[in-house]
Amino acid sequence: xxxxxxxxxxxxxxxxxxxxxxxxxxxxxxxxxxxxxxxxxxxxxxxxxxxxxxxxxxxxxxxxxxxxxxxxxxxxxxxxxxxxxxxxxxxxxxxxxxxxxxxxxxxxxxxxxxxxxxxxxxxxxxxxxxxxxxxxxxxxxxxxxxxxxxxxxxxxxxxxxxxxxxxxxxxxxxxxxxxxxxxxxxxxxxxxxxxxxxxxxxxxxxxxxxxxxxxxxxxxxxxxxxxxxxxxxxxxxxxxxxxxxxxxxxxxxxxxxxxxxxxxxxxxxxxxxxxxxxxxxxxxxxxxxxxxxxxxxxxxxxxxxxxxxxxxxxxxxxxxxxxxxxxxxxxxxxxxxxxxxxxxxxxx
Amino acid sequence: xxxxxxxxxxxxxxxxxxxxxxxxxxxxxxxxxxxxxxxxxxxxxxxxxxxxxxxxxxxxxxxxxxxxxxxxxxxxxxxxxxxxxxxxxxxxxxxxxxxxxxxxxxxxxxxxxxxxxxxxxxxxxxxxxxxxxxxxxxxxxxxxxxxxxxxxxxxxxxxxxxxxxxxxxxxxxxxxxxxxxxxxxxxxxxxxxxxxxxxxxxxxxxxxxxxxxxxxxxxxxxxxxxxxxxxxxxxxxxxxxxxxxxxxxxxxxxxxxxxxxxxxxxxxxxxxxxxxxxxxxxxxxxxxxxxxxxxxxxxxxxxxxxxxxxxxxxxxxxxxxxxxxxxxxxxxxxxxxxxxxxxxxxxx
DNA sequence: ATGAAAGCGCTAACAT
DNA sequence: ATGTTAGCGCTTTCAT
Numbered sequence: 005x006x007x008x009x010x011x012x013x014x015x016x017x018x019x020x021x022x023x024x025x026x027x028x029x030x031x032x033x034x035x036x037x038x039x040x041x042x043x044x045x046x047x048x049x050x051x052x053x054x055x056x057x058x059x060x061x062x063x064x065x066x067x068x069x070x071x072x073x074x075x076x077x078x079x080x081x082x083x084x085x086x087x088x089x090x091x092x093x094x095x096x097x098x099x100x101x102x103x104x105x106x107x108x109x110x111x112x113x114x115x116x117x118x119x120x121x122x123x124x125x126x127x128x129x130x131x132x133x134x135x136x137x138x139x140x141x142x143x144x145x146x147x148x149x150x151x152x153x154x155x156x157x158x159x160x161x162x163x164x165x166x167x168x169x170x171x172x173x174x175x176x177x178x179x180x181x182x183x184x185x186x187x188x189x190x191x192x193x194x195x196x197x198x199x200x201x202x203x204x205x206x207x208x209x210x211x212x213x214x215x216x217x218x219x220x221x222x223x224x225x226x227x228x229x230x231x232x233x234x235x236x237x238x239x240x241x242x243x244x245x246x247x248x249x250x251x252x253x254x255x256x257x258x259x260x261x262x263x264x265x266x267x268x269x270x271x272x273x274x275x276x277x278x279x280x281x282x283x284x285x286x287x288x289x290x291x292x293x294x295x296x297x298x299x300x301x302x303x304x305x306x307x308x309x310x311x312x313x314x315x316x317x318x319x320x321x322x323x324x325x326x327x328x329x330x331x332x333x334x335x336x337x338x339x340x341x342x343x344x345x346x347x348x349x350x351x352x
Numbered sequence: 353x354x355x356x357x358x359x360x361x362x363x364x365x366x367x368x369x370x371x372x373x374x375x376x377x378x379x380x381x382x383x384x385x386x387x388x389x390x391x392x393x394x395x396x397x398x399x400x401x402x403x404x405x406x407x408x409x410x411x412x413x414x415x416x417x418x419x420x421x422x423x424x425x426x427x428x429x430x431x432x433x434x435x436x437x438x439x440x441x442x443x444x445x446x447x448x449x450x451x452x453x454x455x456x457x458x459x460x461x462x463x464x465x466x467x468x469x470x471x472x473x474x475x476x477x478x479x480x481x482x483x484x485x486x487x488x489x490x491x492x493x494x495x496x497x498x499x500x501x502x503x504x505x506x507x508x509x510x511x512x513x514x515x516x517x518x519x520x521x522x523x524x525x526x527x528x529x530x531x532x533x534x535x536x537x538x539x540x541x542x543x544x545x546x547x548x549x550x551x552x553x554x555x556x557x558x559x560x561x562x563x564x565x566x567x568x569x570x571x572x573x574x575x576x577x578x579x580x581x582x583x584x585x586x587x588x589x590x591x592x593x594x595x596x597x598x599x600x601x602x603x604x605x606x607x608x609x610x611x612x613x614x615x616x617x618x619x620x621x622x623x624x625x626x627x628x629x630x631x632x633x634x635x636x637x638x639x640x641x642x643x644x645x646x647x648x649x650x651x652x653x654x655x656x657x658x659x660x661x662x663x664x665x666x667x668x669x670x671x672x673x674x675x676x677x678x679x680x681x682x683x684x685x686x687x688x689x690x691x692x693x694x695x696x697x698x699x700x
Numbered sequence: 701a702t703g704a705a706a707g708c709g710c711t712a713a714c715a716t
Numbered sequence: 717a718t719g720t721t722a723g724c725g726c727t728t729t730c731a732t
Contacts, residue, residue, distance in 0.1 A: 012479075012503060014724095014725060014726085015725070015726065016725070016726090024702075024703090025702070025703050025704075026703090026704095026725090026726075026727095027702080027703065027704080027705095027726095027727080027728080028701090028702060028703080030725095030726065030727060030728090031702090031727090031728095034727085036727095036728095037701095039701050039702080040701065040702080041701065041702095044701080044702085056499070056502065056503075058473065058476055058477055059477055059725095059726085060414070060477070060479065060724095060725055060726075061477040061478045061479070062410045062411075062413050062414045062419070062478065062479055062725085063410075063414055063708085063724085063725045063726050063727090064725090064726075064727090065410050066408070066410045066411055066414065066708055066709070066725090066726090067707090067708050067725095067726065067727065067728095068708095068727090069708095071410070073452070073478070076453075080428060080434045080437045080438045080441065081434070081435075081438050082431075082434075083430075083431060083434075086428045086429070086430075086431075086434035086437075087429075089428045089434075090428050090429050090457070093428065093453070093454070093455075093457065094457060096454075097454070097457065097458075100474070102452050102453070102454050102474055102475075102478070103452070103453040103454065104421070104450055104451070104452055104453075105424075105441070105450070105451045105452075105453045106441070106444075106445070106450050106451065107441075109438070109441065109442060109445065110445075125406065126448070126450055127450075128406055129406055129407055129408070129409040130409045130410065130421070130450065131360075131408065131409070131410055151404070154404065155360065155404075288640070290640045292636070292638045292645050292646065292688070293645075294645070297640050297641075297642070298640065340640070362708095362709060362710085363709070363710065364709070364710090372718075372719090373718070373719055373720080374709090374710075374711095374719095375710095375711080375712085375718080375719070375720080375721095376717090376718060376719080378709095378710065378711065378712090379711095379712095379718090382711085384711095384712095385717095387717050387718080388717065388718080389717065389718090392717085392718085407709095407710085408708095408709055408710075410709085411708080411709045411710050411711090411724085412709090412710075412711085414709090414710090414724055414725070415709095415710065415711060415712095415723090415724050416711090416724095417724090
């Protein structure tokens with residue numbers, strides 16, 4: 005009862021069985037064999053079938069230097085990221101390319117990149133043709149990627165850009181999204197706005213805040229402030245802001261999970277949504293929760309994934325030499341119950 | 353401006369540079385070299401570092417027959433499946449094993465398995481050590497898996513079992529879940545129940561319905577029926593059932609997406625939830641929607657993934673010879689707004 | 701129409 | 717303390 009992985013039938017075995025040499029088998033099975041006798045061809049093929057021969061892609065890869073395998077470092081947690089992955093996969097499906105998946109699920113936004121490096125090594129050692137990656141932190145030393153870069157292995161970034169690094173990138177048009185959000189709230193009649201992000205270091209938060217501010221700076225109608233929800237005292241700070249007489253009547257959060265937290269906090273503090281306070285998020289990824297259905301912006305993550313895959317193919321197999329591309333998807337507003345005209349139910 | 357993938361430094365190159373032989377380099381870099389002169393060791397290591405040497409895992413795999421790579425055929429769409437994937441990944445992260453990912457995202461529940469076979473070939477050709485797979489259809493000819501099976505490559509099934517196939521399986525305890533659901537509704541006071549599934553062929557639907565019926569058959573209090581939502585006229589059939597004088601007051605759907613559809617339908621037909629009709633689902637995967645927060649059962653998909661990964665390691669690297677295991681996770685009820693005492697707001 | 705042999709990057713058994 | 721050699725599965729060049 006041997007259970008070791010069955011000896012996979014090799015060309016050598018087929019050759020022995022057929023009474024020909026290895027090279028004969030190789031040429032016939034690879035259709036590089038116009039010269040062979042019909043009988044030989046049929047016999048070899050028949051034996052290969054019977055022995056359930058399957059080519060060894062490892063050997064092929066070793067010889068040609070091409071694995072038809074992409075290293076993919078993208079989270080699978082949450083709807084947004086798994087949609088990106090789904091988009092990548094969908095594009096790969098018809099191109100005979102597989103995803104070698106592994107991402108840092110442990111240390112988000114930490115500057116320590118030891119795990120990341122280990123994962124990159126695992127991918128590189130397996131000789132992936134290229135890498136698609138969502139940085140778990142945007143502030144790593146540039147050395148983070150050097151290992152990939154120096155080997156001339158194409159690198160495509162998704163969702164988040166790196167500060168000091170110029171590569172292909174597919175992601176959200178955060179500035180446009182920030183603008184859309186501000187315009188939505190101002191359009192509803194709000195005059196005092198608040199943007200809640202996670203600080204300057206995260207490009208998506210930064211970009212959305214920038215778009216948000218752009219609109220405010222161009223209109224006299226409304227004004228606004230920003231708050232960093234990553235700081236420990238953020239909840240208290242938020243409450244202080246909301247106790248001011250000239251408190252904001254609408255909040256735009258840089259992402260839905262933050263918006264959900266904020267919504268819970270303010271509801272506990274006695275505010276009604278959207279009556280007293282409109283709240284919106286980004287990403288269309290609200291979980292089932294007690295709070296009203298969240299106005300949000302759909303970032304089209306599936307499309308982002310597909311675009312990243314296209315960029316990958318262009319670099320890896322078309323050997324494109326163009327300057328690094330930057331392809332941004334404009335997010336789409338989904339107005340829902342959590343935003344409305346200010347004080348809809350109050351005095352006015 | 354050559355852009356071809358950089359020649360990765362090889363041991364051969366290091367040997368040349370260091371003026372020693374290949375085997376010297378091999379032994380030193382693999383720490384099988386107590387005998388070597390300190391000077392040689394240091395020099396070789398130093399040169400390897402300088403040349404950014406990385407071992408070629410393809411070659412290693414070819415020689416040893418072990419790739420430390422698992423073939424994973426699990427969908428990434430939706431919270432439930434991506435949680436399974438996340439669980440698998442989490443378990444693999446510390447075990448130096450990578451996921452080669454590819455699944456049939458095209459043909460759900462279709463008996464045609466050509467795409468599936470292609471994907472399996474892609475995995476097999478890359479010599480994965482084992483396969484974790486969620487069947488896209490439970491009714492394939494057994495030949496579907498034969499290719500994996502015959503090669504003695506361990507196969508772990510997740511989420512759905514195959515009818516005629518005995519392998520390791522990690523999934524939901526559907527019967528227990530069905531019971532829990534029925535007990536929840538009866539406990540709330542409902543006496544006429546309806547189960548909405550997708551027919552006999554899908555094991556998860558079948559199991560949940562079975563558990564549901566078990567409870568009904570053991571009590572005189574309540575009775576119930578079932579409806580197959582996969583049939584084209586299901587919506588009409590549902591409406592007919594709801595127009596009967598003795599109509600059900602509570603519906604259990606075999607999965608949340610179905611529950612959402614059903615909820616929309618009945619709300620459009622003028623029923624209120626949960627006032628006129630309690631509705632519940634399975635899987636805790638409700639999307640943002642107009643309907644009330646759905647009572648559901650959490651199937652713990654992350655745990656399912658982790659268990660599958662454990663089974664994988666047991667078979668693949670511990671060479672476990674035990675009979676196929678069947679590990680079921682009992683789902684946990686999450687009572688929410690969509691279910692309540694019958695006619696809470698009506699006459700009674 | 702087919703065989704022989706070198707080589708891909710590396711390990712391991714066998715020298716010296 | 718280090719070198720030589722065969723071999724893993726296969727492709728390809730060079731014979732015959």
